[in-house]
Amino acid sequence: MLIVYTQATQVKRESYASGGYxxxxxxKDIEEEKGKDLERAKWYTDIVQQAELADYAPVKGxxxxxxxxxxxxxxxxxxxxxxxxxxxxxxxxxxLFIPESFMQKEKEHVEGFAPxxxxxxxxxxxxxxxxxxxxxxxxxxxxxxxxxxVQSWRDLPLLINQWANVVRWEMRTRLxxxxxxxxxxxxxxxxxxxxxxxxxxxxxxxxxxxxAEDWLALPVLTGEKTDNERFRGAVRTYCIEALMRDGxxxxxxxxxxxxxxxxxxxxxxxxxxxxxxxxxxxxxWGVSTRLIGAIVLGHGDEKGLVLPPKIAPIQxxxxxxxxxxxxxxxxxxxxxxxxxxxxxxxxxxxxxRDQYTPGWKFNHWEQKGVPIRLNIGPKDVANNVxxxxxRDNFEKMRGVKQTDxxxxxxKLLLAVQKNIFERALKFRQESTVKINDYKAFKKTLDExxxxxxxxxxxxxxxxxxxKEDSKATIRLIPFGNxxxxxxxxxxxxxxxAKWQVVFARAY
RNA sequence: CGCCGAGUAGCGCAGUCUGGUUAGCGCGCCUGCUUUGGGAGCAGGAGGUCGUGGGUUCGAAUCCCAUCUCGGCGACCA
Numbered sequence: 151m152l153i154v155y156t157q158a159t160q161v162k163r164e165s166y167a168s169g170g171y172x173x174x175x176x177x178k179d180i181e182e183e184k185g186k187d188l189e190r191a192k193w194y195t196d197i198v199q200q201a202e203l204a205d206y207a208p209v210k211g212x213x214x215x216x217x218x219x220x221x222x223x224x225x226x227x228x229x230x231x232x233x234x235x236x237x238x239x240x241x242x243x244x245x246l247f248i249p250e251s252f253m254q255k256e257k258e259h260v261e262g263f264a265p266x267x268x269x270x271x272x273x274x275x276x277x278x279x280x281x282x283x284x285x286x287x288x289x290x291x292x293x294x295x296x297x298x299x300v301q302s303w304r305d306l307p308l309l310i311n312q313w314a315n316v317v318r319w320e321m322r323t324r325l326x327x328x329x330x331x332x333x334x335x336x337x338x339x340x341x342x343x344x345x346x347x348x349x350x351x352x353x354x355x356x357x358x359x360x361x362a363e364d365w366l367a368l369p370v371l372t373g374e375k376t377d378n379e380r381f382r383g384a385v386r387t388y389c390i391e392a393l394m395r396d397g398x399x400x401x402x403x404x405x406x407x408x409x410x411x412x413x414x415x416x417x418x419x420x421x422x423x424x425x426x427x428x429x430x431x432x433x434x435w436g437v438s439t440r441l442i443g444a445i446v447l448g449h450g451d452e453k454g455l456v457l458p459p460k461i462a463p464i465q466x467x468x469x470x471x472x473x474x475x476x477x478x479x480x481x482x483x484x485x486x487x488x489x490x491x492x493x494x495x496x497x498x499x500x501x502x503r504d505q506y507t508p509g510w511k512f513n514h515w516e517q518k519g520v521p522i523r524l525n526i527g528p529k530d531v532a533n534n535v536x537x538x539x540x541r542d543n544f545e546k547m548r549g550v551k552q553t554d555x556x557x558x559x560x561k562l563l564l565a566v567q568k569n570i571f572e573r574a575l576k577f578r579q580e581s582t583v584k585i586n587d588y589k590a591f592k593k594t595l596d597e598x599x600x601x602x603x604x605x606x607x608x609x610x611x612x613x614x615x616x617k618e619d620s621k622a623t624i625r626l627i628p629f630g631n632x633x634x635x636x637x638x639x640x641x642x643x644x645x646x647a648k649w650q651v652v653f654a655r656a657y
Numbered sequence: 658c659g660c661c662g663a664g665u666a667g668c669g670c671a672g673u674c675u676g677g678u679u680a681g682c683g684c685g686c687c688u689g690c691u692u693u694g695g696g697a698g699c700a701g702g703a704g705g706u707c708g709u710g711g712g713u714u715c716g717a718a719u720c721c722c723a724u725c726u727c728g729g730c731g732a733c734c735a
């Protein structure tokens with residue numbers, strides 16, 4: 151079973167859509183899948199635009215994050231920022247421009263990023279003496295500063311985070327998932343010992359997992375990246391991986407143990423308690439606006455977005471229903487009362503626009519993924535009740551007493567949050583298979599994608615061959631005992647297996 | 658950057674092959690009336706340098722060249 155976006159339905163509903171045609175998905179058999187990738191891909195870009203999350207900017211690969219999308223990002227930001235601060239980090243801001251020479255100090259790092267860097271060659275009408283790189287990530291400039299700030303073991307650990315935009319000149323872009331410029335946070339830390347830095351990298355990975363699961367309602371796998379997928383300049387890269395509803399994986403966040411690579415390149419040295427001069431041990435970690443894409447692809451359905459209540463810009467939308475002026479006056483007054491009663495318990499919005507019909511508003515707010523809707527008409531006013539509709543399962547609750555709302559709505563929001571997490575978890579469990587035969591491996595990918603747990607020899611070349619042949623990559627090597635191979639042979643080459651890993655086609 | 662598809666009103670498209678009055682259609686928008694518990698109806702109206710720049714021609718949305726952008730697939734990546 152797969153979710154597809156069908157052309158037929160699109161045409162049928164075309165005339166009703168506010169910004170073009172209506173989005174629609176249906177569950178269909180795998181056999182009917184051929185050639186549907188385009189529709190599924192289009193579903194994503196359409197929904198992002200129609201729900202007013204983002205729009206294309208006049209510059210190639212760039213997007214405008216619209217108010218509704220930005221409000222969503224702000225809520226993600228707020229939750230994560232608090233967790234970053236709670237784990238002892240401080241926010242700071244470093245410049246957008248980096249001297250070109252800085253990028254070249256760490257060998258692997260420059261090799262990894264040079265091709266995708268935007269370079270400023272002119273300023274003030276003159277050619278610059280040294281070109282400036284628009285940061286693709288800030289390791290170099292931050293570490294340049296760290297070298298000045300770190301002298302003694304007493305200066306450590308240095309725990310810094312910055313919220314910023316970065317630019318990577320990508321070949322192919324998609325709204326939120328991969329844009330030339332994107333917003334993110336990047337944490338950069340320096341520690342006196344290897345163990346402490348390792349612990350920090352793991353700690354922040356755990357924070358990301360909490361953010362994804364508790365706030366975005368997206369279950370994630372955690373683990374380590376293979377050499378091929380490692381951040382250029384890092385010793386080890388850890389990641390959280392989520393499964394989207396079309397069965398493709400999405401890397402939702404990374405945390406890197408940098409060892410002393412950058413410390414050596416940027417000369418970050420400190421004098422230890424024992425008097426020795428030592429290089430600092432470092433980490434860096436980041437999540438980006440790609441998370442918005444993860445929410446869309448992880449929860450969205452045939453009607454549009456489904457937002458996790460905890461981060462939804464609007465948690466409860468009120469749609470008034472009336473015919474006569476008299477009814478309108480009554481209903482309006484009643485809605486105002488309800489907004490007052492709820493405003494301390496939820497982010498509530500009453501859509502009092504006269505020019506749209508209730509039916510239009512139902513669809514509009516469903517498309518935007520608002521978790522709970524209250525339908526309020528004359529009958530409800532007369533009985534002092536409201537009708538509640540859940541976005542996640544369309545369950546309707548009629549005749550809910552107005553006096554119970556302040557109590558019930560927060561509970562209901564939690565229930566929606568829990569339900570969409572569990573739904574996503576169930577989907578992931580059903581989409582995860584253990585395979586030790588390469589033919590079955592490819593068959594599974596072609597039929598339904600999903601996560602494939604398999605044993606692997608540990609060779610980067612072998613991994614690369616699998617990628618070219620099947621379009622699947624190793625998303626991660628699990629932690630601990632989970633990485634112990636289940637079979638003695640590699641699923642692809644048959645050589646002795648080193649690890650149990652998770653394969654998937656990814657965004 | 659390679660291959661494919663597309664750029665015509667705010668959105669979705671027709672017209673292009675085969676050059677020829679005033680460039681159409683649906684939705685949206687504006688005005689009025691009527692409606693409102695799942696994307697309402699009728700009437701009237703506004704809105705276009707046909708992506709951009711060259712060229713061919715008496716005449717170009719249409720043909721030729723160049724270029725930009727968007728989408729898909731591939732190589733690269735959060």
